[in-house]
Amino acid sequence: MSNNDNDGNKDDDVTRRDFIHVAGAGLGVIAVGSAVWPLVDQMNPSKDVLALSTTEVDLSQIEVGQSVTVVWRGKPVFIRRRTAQEIAEARSVPMDELPDPQTDEERVQKTEWLIMVGVCTHLGCVPLGLQGDFGGWFCPCHGSHYDTSGRIRKGPAPENLIVPEYAFVTDTKIIVG
Amino acid sequence: MAGSNYQPKSKLGQWIEYRLPIFSLIDGLFGSYPTPKNLNYWWSFGSLAGIALVVQIITGIVLAMHYTPDTSLAFASTEHIMRNVNYGWLMRYVHANGASMFFIIVYVHIFRGLYYGSYKSPREILWMLGVVILLLMMATAFMGYVLPWGQMSFWGATVITNLFGAVPVVGDSIVAWLWGGFSVDNATLHRFFSLHYLLPFVIVGVVIMHIWALHQHGSNNPLGIDVKGPQDTVPFTPYYTAKDLYGFAVFFLVFAYFVFYNPNFLGHPDNYIPANPLVTPAHIVPEWYYLPFYAILRAITFDIGIPGTDIVFITAKFAGVILMFASILILLVLPWLDTSKVRSAKFRPIYKQLYWLLVIDVFVLGYVGAKPPEGILPTVGLIATAYYFIHFLVIMPILGKKEKPLPLPESIANPVVKSAE
Amino acid sequence: MKKILLAVFASLMMVGAVSSVQAASDAEHPKDLSWGFEGFTGTYDRGALQRGFQIYKEVCSACHGVKYIAFRNLMEIGFSEEEAKAIAAEYIVAGDLDEYGDPTERAGKLFDYIPSPFPNDIAARAGNNGALPPDLSLMIKARPNGADYVYSLLTGYEDGHEVAAGMSYNSYFAGSEIAMGQPLFDDQVLYADGTEASLEQMSQDVVVFLAWAAEPTLEARHKAGFKVISFLLVLTILLYFSNKKVWAGIKAKKKED
Numbered sequence: 001m002s003n004n005d006n007d008g009n010k011d012d013d014v015t016r017r018d019f020i021h022v023a024g025a026g027l028g029v030i031a032v033g034s035a036v037w038p039l040v041d042q043m044n045p046s047k048d049v050l051a052l053s054t055t056e057v058d059l060s061q062i063e064v065g066q067s068v069t070v071v072w073r074g075k076p077v078f079i080r081r082r083t084a085q086e087i088a089e090a091r092s093v094p095m096d097e098l099p100d101p102q103t104d105e106e107r108v109q110k111t112e113w114l115i116m117v118g119v120c121t122h123l124g125c126v127p128l129g130l131q132g133d134f135g136g137w138f139c140p141c142h143g144s145h146y147d148t149s150g151r152i153r154k155g156p157a158p159e160n161l162i163v164p165e166y167a168f169v170t171d172t173k174i175i176v177g
Numbered sequence: 178m179a180g181s182n183y184q185p186k187s188k189l190g191q192w193i194e195y196r197l198p199i200f201s202l203i204d205g206l207f208g209s210y211p212t213p214k215n216l217n218y219w220w221s222f223g224s225l226a227g228i229a230l231v232v233q234i235i236t237g238i239v240l241a242m243h244y245t246p247d248t249s250l251a252f253a254s255t256e257h258i259m260r261n262v263n264y265g266w267l268m269r270y271v272h273a274n275g276a277s278m279f280f281i282i283v284y285v286h287i288f289r290g291l292y293y294g295s296y297k298s299p300r301e302i303l304w305m306l307g308v309v310i311l312l313l314m315m316a317t318a319f320m321g322y323v324l325p326w327g328q329m330s331f332w333g334a335t336v337i338t339n340l341f342g343a344v345p346v347v348g349d350s351i352v353a354w355l356w357g358g359f360s361v362d363n364a365t366l367h368r369f370f371s372l373h374y375l376l377p378f379v380i381v382g383v384v385i386m387h388i389w390a391l392h393q394h395g396s397n398n399p400l401g402i403d404v405k406g407p408q409d410t411v412p413f414t415p416y417y418t419a420k421d422l423y424g425f426a427v428f429f430l431v432f433a434y435f436v437f438y439n440p441n442f443l444g445h446p447d448n449y450i451p452a453n454p455l456v457t458p459a460h461i462v463p464e465w466y467y468l469p470f471y472a473i474l475r476a477i478t479f480d481i482g483i484p485g486t487d488i489v490f491i492t493a494k495f496a497g498v499i500l501m502f503a504s505i506l507i508l509l510v511l512p513w514l515d516t517s518k519v520r521s522a523k524f525r526p527i528y529k530q531l532y533w534l535l536v537i538d539v540f541v542l543g544y545v546g547a548k549p550p551e552g553i554l555p556t557v558g559l560i561a562t563a564y565y566f567i568h569f570l571v572i573m574p575i576l577g578k579k580e581k582p583l584p585l586p587e588s589i590a591n592p593v594v595k596s597a598e
Numbered sequence: 599m600k601k602i603l604l605a606v607f608a609s610l611m612m613v614g615a616v617s618s619v620q621a622a623s624d625a626e627h628p629k630d631l632s633w634g635f636e637g638f639t640g641t642y643d644r645g646a647l648q649r650g651f652q653i654y655k656e657v658c659s660a661c662h663g664v665k666y667i668a669f670r671n672l673m674e675i676g677f678s679e680e681e682a683k684a685i686a687a688e689y690i691v692a693g694d695l696d697e698y699g700d701p702t703e704r705a706g707k708l709f710d711y712i713p714s715p716f717p718n719d720i721a722a723r724a725g726n727n728g729a730l731p732p733d734l735s736l737m738i739k740a741r742p743n744g745a746d747y748v749y750s751l752l753t754g755y756e757d758g759h760e761v762a763a764g765m766s767y768n769s770y771f772a773g774s775e776i777a778m779g780q781p782l783f784d785d786q787v788l789y790a791d792g793t794e795a796s797l798e799q800m801s802q803d804v805v806v807f808l809a810w811a812a813e814p815t816l817e818a819r820h821k822a823g824f825k826v827i828s829f830l831l832v833l834t835i836l837l838y839f840s841n842k843k844v845w846a847g848i849k850a851k852k853k854e855d
Contacts, residue, residue, distance in 0.1 A: 040354075043368065049358045069455060073359035076455050122494065124339040125332065125457040140459050142475065142550060156478055158492050214848060256666050256736075259815065266815040267822070411848060419837070419844040426834035433830055437823025438638060441739060449740035449812075450732075459772070 054177030056169075059113070067129050069118060072176045076118035076126055077164060078137075079174075082148060087111055089135065090149035097153075100160045104149040107163050115174065116150045117164050122157035137161070181205040206392065211410035212417050213398035215589050219293075220396065221424035222286040227384065228425060229279040234377050236272040237321075244324065246370035248363045251326035252451040270440040271432075276318050277443045278432050280466035283311060287508075292532055294520030295397040301512040303390035308508045310383050315467070315505075317376040320369040322464060327448030332461045334361045334369070340474070343495040360454060400592065401521025402585055409589035460549055468546030469539050474501040475550055476562035500562065507569050514569055516577030524583040528576055535568050626769040628746035629753075631802075635745075635809055638824070641817050642810045647675040649789055650807025653800050654734070655685075656787050661722075661731035661778075663714025664811050670708040675810060682708060689713050727764050729777030738805070738812040745805050752801040755780035 055072040057079060062068055067080040082090075090104040108114055120127050120139040132138030132145035134153045139146075144155030151160040166176045183204035185194050194200050204210075243262050245254040258265035287307070290296055296304035323334045338355050342348040357364030395404060404410055411417075435442065443465060447458045463471050477496040482489035491499070507514075522529040538561050545558040586592040634643050651672070654664065669686035673679060686706035691713055693704035706713070714733065716722035723730050738744035750770040759767035765775040782800050789795050810816070 043354050043357055043364075045353060045356075045358045046364065049362075049364065053359070071455070074362050074454060075360050122339075123336040125336070125461065126455060140457055156475070156493060158480075158494055253666075260666060266819060270819075415844045416848070419841040423834070423837040423841040426830060426837045430827065430830045430834060433823065433826050437819055437826060440819070446740050446742050446744065449736040 054175055057174050057176065058172060059174060060172040064112070070176070072117075072164065077176055078114070078116055078118040078129065078150075078161075080114045080129075081112055082114055086135065086148040090147060090151075093147065093149075093151075099152050100158070102149075102151060102160055107149050107151070107160070109166070109168065113174075114148075114150060115163065115166055115176070116161040118161070120144055120157055121152065121159040121161065122155070127161070181209050183208065206388065206413075207418065208412065208414050210392065210395075210413040211404070211407065212396055212413045213404055213409060213589055214411045214416070215398050215400060215592070216396060216417070216420075217399055218420075218424060219285065219289040220398075221421050222282050222289060223391075224421045225424060225428050226279065226282045226286055228428070229275060229282055230377065230380060230384065232275050233272060233279060234381075236268050236275060237374070237377065239268050240272055241374060244370075246324065246367050248326060248366055248452070251324060251366060255325045267436070270436045274432065274435045274440060274443060276321065277435070277464070277466065278428070279314065280318070282428070283314065284466070287311070288536065290397075291535075292522045293397055293399060294401050294515070294517070294522070296512045297515065297517075297520050298512065299394050300390070300397065303387060303393075304512060305509050306383055306387040306390060308505065310380055310387060311508075312505060313376055313380045313383065317373060317380065318464065318466070320373040320376075323366065323369045324373065325448060326366065326452045328450045328452055328456075328458050329445045329448040329461070331361060331452035331454065332457055333463055334365065336461055337463075338365075340494075340498045340501075343492065343498045345495065362454075397520060398589060399521060399523065400586055400589060401519060401524070402589065405588045405590075462547060465543070465547075468544075469542035470501050470504060470546070472542040472544075472546035472558045473504050473562045473565070474498065475546075475555070476500060476558045478555055478559075500566075504562075504565060507566070511569060511573070514573045516574050517580065517582070518577075519582040519585065524585055525576075525580055526583065527580045531568065531572055531576070535565070538564050538568070625772045625774070626750075626754075628743050628750035628770055631746055631749055633745050633806070633809070635806070635816055638820065640820060642675070642806055644676040645791060645793070646803045646806040647810055648677065649791065649793060649800075650803040650805070650810075651675065652787060652789065653782070653804040654807055657781055658734065658804065659712075659715060661715055661726060663716075663733045664712050664735045664808075665714050665733050666711070666735035667811050667814075668709060668711045669706060671814060674814060675807075679708075686710060727777065731778065734808055734811065736812045738809045740812075744812070745809050748808060749801050749805045751776075752782055752804070753797055 053073055055070055055077070057068075057070050059079070059081075062079065062081045064081050065083045067078055069076045069078055071077070087104070093104075095101045095103070107116070118126050118137075120142075122139065122142055122144055125139050125142075127137035127139040127144070127146060129137055132154075134145050134147035136148045136150060136153075137146040138144070139155065139157065142156050144157035145153045146157075146161055147153050149160075150163075152158070164176050166174050168174050181201050181204045183201040185191050185200045190200060240258060243254065243258045243265060245251060255269070258269050260266075262268075290304065290307070319333070319337060323330045338352055338361060341355060342352045344351060353359065355365070356362065357368060395410075398404075445462065445464075450458075462468075474497045477493050477500065480489040480493050481491040481496055517525060517528070519525055522532050541557065541561045542565065545554050545561060548554050550558070584594045586594055634640060634646075654662075669682050672682040672685060677685070686708055689706035689710070689712070690703050691706045691710050693702040696702050715731075716725060719730055737748060741747045747770065751768060754768050754770040756767050756769065759774075761767050761775050765777055766779050767774060768776045782797055782804075784797050785795050786800065787795050793799060
């Protein structure tokens with residue numbers, strides 16, 4: 001029965017039906033996709049979390065050779081007022097000794113102030129200050145050593161400690177984020 | 178699922194059976210279900226795993242009635258369960274140690290399958306469903322360990338979620354998506370709680386398919402030969418119900434020892450310190466059941482690229498992540514990697530030795546995973562990792578072809594060697 | 599048999615690996631003491647608990663809290679209801695808001711938790727040269743071999759080592775430099791029950807108290823465990839013979855063959 005019906009104008013019918021099927025399936029996919037996206041996106045950082053994305057720090061109390069740790073986006077940020085010796089050490093390292101080459105000048109805005117996220121680039125632990133083989137930081141989790149510019153020197157971490165976006169509002173005040 | 182021809186005796190039973198054939202289903206699963214008569218106690222670990230899952234679900238539901246998944250209250254609500262809730266300490270210790278028990282059982286169950294070739298045709302899908310259950314268990318246990326919000330909870334979550342940051346290009350977006358923020362925080366804890374509650378029921382679903390697949394061709398057996406007829410089998414009840422019940426009792430004795438007399442032995446003291454995002458514990462160690470995988474994760478300490486150039490195809494970190502997942506996923510294709518026609522290691526003299534070598538290898542990996550990566554250990558870890566993959570990718574395919582198996586017995590009922598062959 | 603031996607060997611190796619993780623630290627291994635609350639029938643010595651509470655109250659509580667312990671819990675360690683109420687009343691805690699919505703203070707009651715010495719961690723650091731005296735509620739469970747460790751720490755102070763300003767030398771502490779000065783000395787307190795207050799005695803007593811604070815349900819757990827395991831032993835034996843009996847027919851047949 002149905003075969004006979006189709007036989008009359010077969011080609012024409014098939015293409016039209018194909019189009020309807022393809023269009024229908026296409027719209028269906030779009031519908032399902034649009035419904036799924038909110039379910040996926042709800043897991044991304046929410047608006048209140050995003051709102052807490054800058055931190056202001058007063059530097060006037062920090063002596064030379066001292067470090068403070070402030071919290072920015074739930075992570076520690078190391079602020080270190082480096083000694084002249086530390087700066088000299090950081091600047092004298094040849095680039096080919098660095099797994100992730102970066103000059104000290106690229107990593108600081110003001111020579112004295114080293115500001116970076118205190119999260120090991122290996123698996124996110126917090127490195128300890130003034131430890132390790134290079135006088136900088138040492139991560140106790142898997143043994144990464146960072147130098148006085150926060151650059152990775154030894155161990156499993158792939159990158160230097162990350163320098164966050166920050167700006168000096170005044171000489172003694174910065175905004176991180 | 179495989180129902181039997183069972184007919185209830187009572188009128189009411191028949192009335193129900195006619196509308197919902199549940200009695201014949203149960204009979205087919207645990208009643209007259211014909212089971213090889215020569216199963217040893219290693220076969221009890223399958224049903225034991227089922228019991229362990231039930232224990233976890235029941236105690237978990239109870240704990241969720243008292244627990245608060247909020248970073249400011251999670252640790253305190255866990256202590257509230259331990260101190261103030263009636264029998265709360267019992268529920269928590271059963272749940273915490275139950276996770277370890279569940280993994281011991283499942284690991285024994287897996288290694289039993291490896292020894293007796295239970296993954297081979299026609300049980301490939303049965304085996305693969307088992308691997309899926311293992312993956313789901315690992316995810317569930319990981320998220321469960323985060324909930325008490327102690328130091329190990331927090332740092333374990335941080336280290337493991339950071340693994341996804343190793344994925345090229347989209348890694349950071351994936352991690353932020355997993356966290357729901359810029360670090361492991363309230364949003365993370367809350368979603369882990371939600372998923373930790375959900376996944377066990379997904380496991381139940383896969384377990385049902387696992388049992389379904391099992392009943393399609395019946396259990397394998399220590400001889401690894403097919404059942405020839407009714408003389409090779411006994412009905413599951415009473416024979417294996419009696420045997421499994423005895424096994425349950427022994428298991429609960431071991432379980433009870435840990436719960437009542439050494440409840441924190443398998444845990445870590447640092448998890449009784451509330452989570453502190455600014456201080457990392459000296460040694461981050463995962464729970465014991467992840468240790469071999471943790472060793473594989475840390476095995477690669479060098480980037481993989483063209484030697485002598487700066488070209489890197491895969492960073493060390495990403496390579497570790499790939500290997501760790503591969504070490505489990507490789508089990509999915511094991512039925513095709515093993516080319517031997519003989520199932521049971523009893524009749525494979527060389528495989529039998531190499532099987533125990535693999536067991537030792539996994540324990541070595543576990544040991545390396547437990548220790549800080551110092552001295553000779555990273556090298557040991559790398560070698561043990563390499564051997565793990567060599568076992569599955571090289572030894573299994575070649576050995577199956579080269580090895581001369583011992584002559585197989587005639588049947589389960591008549592376990593004498595066929596003299597003709 | 600070979601298999602079983604191997605399995606036993608393997609599990610021992612695993613246990614070794616797990617326990618060696620917990621021991622890993624650069625500090626000296628704590629002294630190995632035997633405690634009354636260890637073992638299958640372990641209980642807390644009531645006298646030691648009350649003396650330990652006295653040490654906590656008179657010495658430790660200047661800096662450390664036990665925030666998970668309520669005054670009502672003191673009745674579990676042998677204080678009468680009147681005594682517990684009297685102890686509670688010595689403390690001032692935050693009360694309800696008054697009719698103008700302002701905060702009030704009142705004397706502690708049984709259901710209140712023992713107030714911590716500092717309102718928050720920042721205040722605690724500010725009052726202690728930047729070091730944070732941790733809450734002691736869970737200390738015994740939060741350190742490997744917690745009871746031995748705390749006892750060793752309390753009795754392990756040594757003079758004559760070079761340390762940073764404000765620090766003390768204690769080889770049981772990771773790094774050997776600890777911000778807490780030696781807290782206990784001979785005859786520092788006067789025990790109500792006449793026990794001689796030696797450094798060792800006081801340290802032991804306060805450890806027993808802290809062990810209880812960390813795990814107040816230990817005695818109930820040990821008691822319940824005895825019942826559960828005895829019951830399971832009987833059940834296991836019964837099920838063993840039940841299983842034997844069920845299989846007797848099949849095994850006999852096999853032998854005939």
